[in-house]
Amino acid sequence: MTRSGIVTAWALATAFLWTAGQARDQKPDAGEGRQNRALYVAPYAADTVIDPLINWPTYYGQQNTGLVRATFGDNGSFGWSFLRRTMGIPGWPEAGFEVPVSSGVDYLFGGAVWIGGVVGSDTLVSTGSEGWVNVREFFPDDLAGAVDELFGPADFAMRAEFTDTSVARVSVTDEFDSRLHLPLDVRITNRSHAWRTSPADAAVVYDLVVTNIGVEAVHDGYIGFYFDSDVCGDCDANSGFADDLSGSLREQGIGYVIDNDGDSLPGETPRAFCFKLLHSSVPLPDTSFNWWASSAIAELDFGPRMKDRPGDPYRDFGTGGTGTAVGDANRYYLMRHQEWDYDQVWCHSIGPDDTLWWQPPLSLAYDLADGFDARFLMSFGPFDLAPGQSERFIIATFTTDSIHTLPGNAANLPGDPAAYLANLDFTSMIRNANVADSLAAILVDPLQPPAGLQVRATSGNDVTIGWDGSCLPEVTGHVVYLSVVDPASLPYPGVAPPWLEMTELEIEATPGPEQSAWTLPNLATDRFYLASVSYRSASGTGEPAHPITVWAGERAEAPEFVGSEYVFVAPGDNIPLSWTTLSSMAVDHFNLYRFSTPQDAENAYHAFYDRGFAASAIAPADSFDVNGRRYYYYAMSPYQVLPGAATLFVDEPVAESTTYIVAAVDPAGFESHFSEPVEAVHVPPRDKDILVLTHGSLAGVQFQSLSRVVEFYDSLLTGYDYDLYDWGDSNRIYIETDWHLLMEYNLVVIDDDLRDGIFRPVWEDTTQAFTRYLLSGGRLAYFGSGGSMAGVDAITGAPSTRNLTHSLVRRFFGAESGRIVPAIYLAALYHFPPSYADTIFGFQRADPAALEYPALTYDLASGRINPGALQLWPTNAPLSVSTFAPTAAGEVTHLFGADAAINSTMAGEPVGIRRQVGPAETYLFGFHLWYLELPGARALIDGMFDRAVLARFDPDTVLMVSAWSLEPETLTVHVGNLPSGLSVYDIESGSVRLSETVVPLSTEYTSGVPGFVGDVLAVRVSAADLLSLYGQVYGYFRIPIKVSGSFAGGDPFAVYAGLVLLGKLVGDYDWNGKVNIADITMGVDRLFRGAYPELAPEDMDVSGDCRFGVADLAVLISYVFRDGPPLMRCP
Secondary structure: OOOOOOOHHHHHOOOEOOOOOOOOOOOOOOOOOOOOOOOEOOOOOOOOOOOOOOOOOEOEEEEEOOOOEEEEEOOOEEOOOOOOOOOOEOOEOOOOEEOOOOOOOEOOOEEEEEEEEEEOOEEEEEEOOOOOOOOOOOEOOOOOOOEEEEOOOOOEEEEEEEEOOOOOOOOOOOOOOOOOOOOOOEEEEEEEEEOOOOOHHHEEEEEEEEEEOOOOOEEEEEEEEEEEOOOEOOOOOOOHHHHEEEEEEHHHOEEEEEEOOOOOOOOOOOOEEEEEEEEEOOOOOEEEEEEEEOOOOHHHOEOOOEOOEOOEOOOOOOOOOOOOOOHHHHHHHHHHOOOEOOOHHHHHHOOOOOOOEOOOOHHHHHHHHOOEOOEEEEEEEEEEEOOOOEEEEEEEEEOOOOOEOOOOHHHHOOOOHHHHHHOEOOHHHHHHHHHHHHHHHHHOOOOOOOOOOEEEEEEOOEEEEEOOOOOOOOEEEEEEEEEEOOHHHOOOOOOOOOOOOOOOOOEEEOOOOOOOEEEEOOOOOOOOEEEEEEEEEOOEEOOOOOOEEEOOOOOOOOOOEOOOOEEEEOOOOOEEEEEOOOOOOOOOEEEEEEEOOHHHHHOOOOOEEEOOOOOOOOOOOEEEEEOOEEEEEEOOOOOEEEEOOOOEEEEOOOOOOOEEEEEEEOOOOOEOOOOOOEEEEEOOOOOEEEEEEEOOOOOOOOOEOHHHHHHHHHHHOOOOOEEEEEOOOOHHHHHHHOHHHHHHEEEEEEEOOOOOOOOOHHHHHHHOHHHHHHHOOOEEEEEOOOHHHHOOOOOOOOOEEEEOOOHHHHHHOOEEEEEEOOOHHHHHHHHOOHHHHHOOOOEEEEEEOOOOOOOEEEOOOOOOEOHHHHOOOOOOOOOOOOEEEEOOOOEEEEEEEEOOOOOOOOOOOEEEEEEEEOOEEEEEEOOOHHHEOHHHHHHHHHHHHOOOOOEEEOOOEEEHHHHHOOOOOEEEEEEOOOOOOOOHHHEOHHHOEEOOOEOOOEEEEEOOOOOOOOOEEEEEEEHHHHHHHHOOOEOEEEEEEEEEEEEOOOOEEEEEEEEEEEOEOOOOOOOOOOOOHHHHHHHHHHHHHOOOOOOOHHHHOOEOOOOOOHHHHHHHHHHHHOOOOOOEOOO
């Protein structure tokens, strides 16, 4: 695609000058090499290459000049093999530096940029790849891809941006210092340019800007360009890469690689891969050329090395070889050491008496001199980079006509390298280098448009745009342009089409020459803008950059459906949907979308334009032909468009799994984020009492005596309408294929054998069966070791404390972690050796932690454990009993009761936990119900099925801010409904405490409290005293408050009462339940006057970065006065 704005003189000229060089017949000396440059003015011609449609941005770019196909990555790489990913993009096939295009002959395996320098006391090097153990230290900010289309003077151009700051993404430690990656803190933009007219089509030019984005200066910096060429046809099928030769034309500053004879089947390889530095914004007194052959065998890892000189001792790389420089320290040495290596063909001719070079190993010199798998590095420096400073480097990779002119010339190697070199034709190499020099001259013309224009940041109504620094002394400043997009020019409101152009250049600002960013203030959020920038110089004002679309707004927060992610209805009933109002935007209307399945809803998208990439998956809603390009518009059709004041819609009966999402739309047509989806679920009548799931597996040792377990449950559940499913039998199939069966029961009990195979995270993740059941108001009781919840093999895993991380457990159960005790593992340890018997065995009972729970005792003579399995552990205690650490929302029901003769470390730890989450109720027990004595087990089932309320806060909801009000609030908890034989008058009222430590303000006996039979004990407590135990709570949080003390006879007394905390608002510094100007004033006083030192920065953060500064005040002001984006607390 030919670009507009090409300099007229360049477009019309057709002549070029080039200087031919002479073939070398002697070894070059070590030291500096300088570059000769000649002028080339490229003729203008229409494109001969049709570029594929690319869905920008991508993770690599590929240039096609018509002669050369060259690839580069968004991680500082060149060629194909060092890309972050190697999944091809249609139209850009696998190719490193293919010449000619579509020949299959590749001249580049991979290359990369290296940056080295000294930061503080650290010597650091960051590489796109070092080429051997694949140390990759440059990454884009967005891993989805950072190569984008660029508009400029070339026929086709692209731009990549990447940094070395991501320590976590570097998977290899420093090979020399054995430490993690230490970044230089640099950002590199790599602009790739290609011209498609001969002879410019032999080169691809890369224009790099290196910027110090850190807070420390980089001293003695060097930039290097590494290339491993592998000149061959089908490199995977033959060893054509093993006869390559590295060399240089020192006077021209060119490094190259060629095949030794140009005849590497399949495909001839007569050309060269060449590299040259074309331009630098900073003087570079040192230039080095190094080549080497890498090998894991030290004797074969070779690179030319100079002999010791005064002040320049030999450096040992520490590998046993002289080629591959491992680690930052060695790579930096290679870059800064002024050394220009002899050509590879001279290896066999370097003798022991050579005054400059160490002699190569005799066993290797012959193979090296006539061709080997070699690579080279060209390095330039030194230069310094102060924080914020940029420098610019323009390079070219290019090819040649045929280098080989004499058949059989390779026979001169290794014996006569001078004759071999004399028979090579370097004419086109020098000519094409000169052509590349003149292409670089076009790029440094200050009349060219700046590159890399993009939105850098948005804060409130201010938008900061940035561009790549010119690094040109001729640039005396910039001109920033800004224009408003007429909403009437938008085909669809709220969506900017990609073809927008500036009709007039309206000057917004004139930043200075050192600036590469500008903040556009006070932009309206209900419209789009177009922004551009150009250079100013003595030659005038240059071409403006291709404009970018700017929007000061951001997609508003989504309305949210009230309730859970499911709406539960009986089959045939209407679907009631309600959602929250939005304070963050003015709502013109709501778009309600309906999908057949949740999977369809996952693919929901906001309206957008493209060039047709999505058309194969999404039917376009419209299309437009603009300037010879076709664009497509995609948008979902709302199922219902509802007024902005609506918060309720009742749909007709629908099929199960029908899913809804809702979004708000403002008067300008900007749509908010989508809500979380809500799925319609058909719930059958819940007319059965209890479902028991047991016997999870038929494989291996049978720990249960199933017939005895069935007898136990038949006795236990007498009088209940219950079903028992043998999970190991075919009954499991019904539940696994139709989770609706769970919905019929008021209580589901999971009481597996010791294998713990019924609660399977994979099944739950797939079906959400237990999640649906609980959200619909079900009660779930789990008995077992909890191994499957913690990802531990419940049979053979080692005992350990594990976090209970499965989403179902975190959401509904009240345990943070579990001390998981598997079965067979400990059974073996009991016998070999028996020391575990005194630490983990010994469970005899579950002691109640509160009055509403019964005592539970292990039934020694039950016979429900398989007699064969009893041989594995002591018969006086069950094995595989686990304990748990409760969350703040977890209510401990039982404690581990150990045999008095056993020194069990688990004694007294929680072994049962209850939690109430909305309509859902869960119980988690670290033991099995089926081996307990029947009376206690029955009392437990009765209590779970019809739980009595023994304590309740009235009211049960409190604002956290009330704890700090001028008139502190008093909370009242009522205690009553005690078990038979006990009365509230038996409680020593003076012993009562809340949460173990809080002393009540008063206690009194009263009656007539709804929900309680008879008299109750009313306990009043200071809200401040109680709530101070929980710190800052944000949003809605339910916690069980333990009310404990003693009875008159000295026995302990404990019950639980649930309390809902309504926490602090983000930005509400004065804790009055509002965010307003008073909070802004407090923020100003804190920031500028040091007031309110008791407020920590993370508590005052409203931007989500856990700091407090001017940016937070700006966000707060925008929120209060401009209806700005939602405030975000420190996570």
